[in-house]
Amino acid sequence: METVDCVIVGAGVSGLVAAAGMARAGRQVVVLEASPRVGGCIHSWHLRDEIAPGGEGADFWLELGAHTAYNSYSQLLVALRERGRLDDLLPREKMGYSFVARDGRLQSPLKRLNFLQAAVSLPFGIGRAKPGRSVAEWFGGLLGRGNYRRLLAPAFAAVLSQPADAFPAEWLFRRKPRLAEAPRKYSFPGGLQGLLEALAEGAAFDLRYQTAAAAVTRTASGFQVQSAAGPIACRQLMLAVPVDVAGVLLNEVYADIANELRAFPMSSSEALGVVLPAGVSAIKPVAGLIGLNDDFWSVVSRDPIPHDTLRGFTFHFRPGRLNREEKLARAAAVLGVRAGDFLHVRETLNRLPAPGVEHPRRVAALDAKLAGEPLALLGNYLNGLSIGDCAERAAKETARLLAL
Ligand SMILES: Cc1cc2nc3c(=O)[nH]c(=O)nc-3n(C[C@H](O)[C@H](O)[C@H](O)COP(=O)(O)OP(=O)(O)OC[C@H]3O[C@@H](n4cnc5c(N)ncnc54)[C@H](O)[C@@H]3O)c2cc1C
Incomplete structure (x- = not known):
């Protein structure tokens, strides 16, 4: 054997x-x-797998799962350096996230923050230990319950593709050394x-x-x-x-x-990736959108790695809510386009611990x-x-x- x-x-x-x-x-x-x-x-969907060699967009890819890595991921970068590929990292352009309401209106995260409530809560919340506390308890104590509900709960759910309230606070935002070369x-x-x-x-x-x-x-x-x-x-x-x-x-x-x-x-979420011509959606370049009581947790955009002719968005839908046609219609409505504008569409199921x-x-x-x-x-x-x-x-x- x-x-x-x-x-x-x-x-x-x-x-x-x-x-x-x-x-x-x-x-x-x-x-x-x-x-x-x-x-x-970590699932990068390549259009080259679906179109004729050298065809329009053959160089385009869209993340259907994880999308952003940081220079604090030192063990990953150590392994990459060993392969001699550290210099190949592609910096992501700096772009923000916006909240998106059901009617399609976009709102900046700061607009959802009540500064007075945050200022009152911060001195009591900042020194509290994270172990044994949930995300809702710890971050609610830090910025105030209202700020947690309006701003942090949907933002964390978007990051985790699942409700974040009961998540262990000690598992979010741990400070780690950064590798300056990356x-x-x-x-x-x-x-x-x-x-x-x-x-x-x-x-x-x-x-x-x-x-x-x-x-x-x-x-x-x-x-x-x-x-x-x-x-x-x-x-x-x-x-x-x-x-x-x-x-x-x-x-x-x-x-x-x-x-x-x-x-x-375990939890699951249903990813729908859509690719469309660059000029069709009026949404300004954005890292992603955060759903507010919507059928999706988040929309992750390819904009931080710009492409000349195409844009791509991955909608991370809550599981079991919409069928494919309904997802396409929702995605089109959020992007302000027609479902017929989508040149390529790909679905996949993602699973994560809860x-x-x-x-x-x-x-x-x-x-x-x-x-x-x-x-x-x-x-x-x-x-x-x-x-x-x-x-x-x-x-x-x-x-x-x-x-x-
Ligand atoms: C939608 C989404 C977005 C995310 N965004 C980010 C992000 O932006 N940044 C970030 O840092 N993290 C992000 N994450 C989290 C991160 O991507 C994952 O936690 C991490 O990649 C998990 O890696 P893993 O190797 O532990 O497990 P997995 O990626 O689950 O890999 C397990 C592997 O095991 C294989 N396998 C399963 N069963 C068998 C078997 N019986 N025999 C052989 N092989 C088997 C599977 O095919 C798979 O390849 C995201 C996750 C999801 C789902």
Whole structure:
């Protein structure tokens, strides 16, 4: 049977940063990825896949999932520097977000802030500890309940593509050192997925696409991972998959951990990407729009990476509300165009963890169980949702396994 030092399941940012770290230490690594692409939640949709080579817009891409990365994502940037691709980062042009009312009116975030209420609340809110407090409690205490309801609740829901009130406050806005060599906010040629492809290209690990891990069993020297391509034996195993998939894969080998993982809730949102000629919508260049009691949480624009002839917007719809035609009609109304103006349309489903305020404590209990084990759990349910949080967790767990 094929035997390697480490099998990593999942080639999103978590799996790829871990694979880079393991390979750097000289370990023999196989990465199994269920889909035909890297990236998972980082999903850059390329028009070149739908139009004739060299056709209008063949160079255009739109983010259907994550869209912005920051220079505080140091572990991601360390891995990119190792591939010699740090200079390829594309700075995002500075643009703001606007709120959008159901009737299509745009409003700046500052217009929704009551300064007096913020000034009264700030001195009491600023020193309060975040651990054990929800986003609604902590940020409501910081700027006042009214400001939270009008401004912060819809803005955070737009960031998280789900209601944010019960989210653990300690998982939002953690201060991290910034890498001065990288632009503050960036994308990459081909979108953020291109950045992950750069991590995989020519790397010293073996990445296998369309090879889903189906089951894991224990052996005397480690694990055996089953996939349609046959079994692989390994000394160490890293699961970099959504939490529900990790729960299923661990059922036989770590039943108690699998049980814990089943209690971690997930949320979903439905992405609709639309591409239209640059001159058609009257909406001024914008990073994105924040829905106010709307069918969508947010609209993310491609404008910060401008294109000569096309614009693109991804609507992140609440799940189960609208069918495709209704989504297209809503998107057209918000952009002030006709649905017939859309040159290209793509839909996808995104899934994210939906952690509650007790979540960080659950993760701490999980980590206590993992101490000393040749198993690592990686992903966006362990250290925060952002790409940087995932990369940080991946680097930390790689170091732990390397030290065993
Ligand atoms: C709509 C949206 C917008 C976001 N915006 C941002 C943003 O702007 N900035 C930011 O920092 N973060 C953002 N995030 C969060 C961030 O993108 C994710 O949390 C992060 O990319 C998750 O990475 P991951 O590798 O842990 O998991 P995933 O990206 O979920 O990757 C898991 C991988 O495992 C694979 N897989 C699943 N099952 C199996 C199996 N059985 N065998 C093999 N492979 C399997 C999947 O195909 C996938 O490739 C956003 C997320 C979403 C959904």
